[in-house]
Amino acid sequence: MATSAVVVLLLAMAMPQGEAARAFFVFGDSLVDSGNNNYLTTTARADAPPYGIDYPTHRPTGRFSNGLNLPDIISEQIGSEPTIPYLNPELTGENLLVGANFASAGIGILNDTGVQFLTIIRIFQQFEYFQEYQQRLAELIGEEQAQERVNNALVLITLGGNDFVNNYFLNPPLTTRRRQFSLPAFSAFLISEYKKILARLYELGARRVLVTGTGPLGCVPSQLATQGGNSGQCAPEPQQAGALFNPQLVDMIKELNQEVGADVFVTANAFQSNMDFIKDPQKFGFVTSKVACCGQGPYNGLGVCNVLSNLCPDRNVYAFWDAFHPTERATRLIVQQIMTGTTDYMYPMNLSTIMALDSNL
Numbered sequence: 001m002a003t004s005a006v007v008v009l010l011l012a013m014a015m016p017q018g019e020a021a022r023a024f025f026v027f028g029d030s031l032v033d034s035g036n037n038n039y040l041t042t043t044a045r046a047d048a049p050p051y052g053i054d055y056p057t058h059r060p061t062g063r064f065s066n067g068l069n070l071p072d073i074i075s076e077q078i079g080s081e082p083t084i085p086y087l088n089p090e091l092t093g094e095n096l097l098v099g100a101n102f103a104s105a106g107i108g109i110l111n112d113t114g115v116q117f118l119t120i121i122r123i124f125q126q127f128e129y130f131q132e133y134q135q136r137l138a139e140l141i142g143e144e145q146a147q148e149r150v151n152n153a154l155v156l157i158t159l160g161g162n163d164f165v166n167n168y169f170l171n172p173p174l175t176t177r178r179r180q181f182s183l184p185a186f187s188a189f190l191i192s193e194y195k196k197i198l199a200r201l202y203e204l205g206a207r208r209v210l211v212t213g214t215g216p217l218g219c220v221p222s223q224l225a226t227q228g229g230n231s232g233q234c235a236p237e238p239q240q241a242g243a244l245f246n247p248q249l250v251d252m253i254k255e256l257n258q259e260v261g262a263d264v265f266v267t268a269n270a271f272q273s274n275m276d277f278i279k280d281p282q283k284f285g286f287v288t289s290k291v292a293c294c295g296q297g298p299y300n301g302l303g304v305c306n307v308l309s310n311l312c313p314d315r316n317v318y319a320f321w322d323a324f325h326p327t328e329r330a331t332r333l334i335v336q337q338i339m340t341g342t343t344d345y346m347y348p349m350n351l352s353t354i355m356a357l358d359s360n361l
């Protein structure tokens with residue numbers, strides 16, 4: 001009896017109870033949208049087959065993936081239910097405790113990014129919904145408890161890719177932003193705007209925020225098809241964009257953490273973690289990191305992924321699902337680095353360290 005009681009107690013101590021109960025909030029673009037755009041009049045949507053083909057229900061959900069997306073896999077790692085899109089009517093009652101997903105495909109750091117997608121939820125509107133959410137949570141569990149839940153939550157924000165590929169680099173080549181800025185100056189401008197966005201998130205109560213950098217934009221099938229070299233080299237200018245943006249993001253996060261006096265913001269180097277399997281796909285069990293599983297044209301990188309597209313039979317051996325977004329399996333590799341990566345990937349620390357630090361919350 002006594003022994004089994006001790007075993008039970010030890011098990012209970014080993015279970016990260018604070019973590020299991022921790023809320024998770026998600027902001028950003030299509031890499032993290034779990035279905036908000038299904039409720040909007042926009043062309044940026046993933047609500048038709050074959051999206052979702054490997055999702056547990058095998059149906060499209062609005063996630064830009066064959067299966068789970070980045071926030072789903074992070075939820076899995078922290079022992080939470082997947083975040084529900086803010087516009088989904090199921091986000092009510094007890095479900096509010098899980099957190100919420102405010103992300104909207106097509107948006108960027110800048111308000112003028114993604115105008116071609118019509119009505120999408122720009123970042124400051126996502127924050128207005130976050131305030132609305134907090135009022136609803138307070139009605140459920142009381143003002144003080146709601147505040148505490150928000151302060152103790154894990155937050156993920158993913159922005160920046162669209163400011164390059166769906167704004168600066170859009171065709172025709174002389175976009176307004178390109179006339180206004182050189183590439184290094186544009187990247188610096190994005191970082192200064194991003195800093196304001198993150199400061200606002202802090203004001204709204206976020207105290208543990210994962211901030212992803214942009215991936216290797218020049219290597220996604222869309223850019224290989226439209227701007228890449230003949231033999232499939234990554235497009236140099238979008239590559240340079242990612243190479244500029246990510247180190248500047250780390251510097252900005254250092255400043256911001258100094259200003260708030262704590263390691264609130266943590267950057268995830270998506271450029272590096274994507275480059276690992278893009279450079280050596282075979283090492284990670286992929287047959288290609290250039291050709292998208294779903295699409296058409298060179299590298300399956302043109303147009304949208306829909307029922308008329310080419311579709312690969314085994315999504316586990318492709319790094320890219322569609323012209324812009326990784327497969328679930330590639331996303332799992334990215335999350336592995338988020339969990340346990342060195343400071344080259346996660347600055348100033350990885351998510352397993354965060355979970356250990358915050359386990360008393």
Ligand SMILES: *[C@@H]1O[C@H](CO)[C@@H](O)[C@H](O)[C@H]1NC(C)=O
Binds near residue numbers: 111193
């Ligand atoms: C973007 O829009 C928000 C609210 O609509 C506004 O507060 C913000 O200043 C705008 N940002 C820029 C750079 O114009």
Ligand SMILES: *[C@@H]1O[C@H](CO)[C@@H](O)[C@H](O)[C@H]1NC(C)=O
Binds near residue numbers: 340342348350352
């Ligand atoms: C990341 O996680 C591993 C444990 O999985 C740990 O050994 C390592 O020190 C961590 N790195 C940082 C920079 O926090």
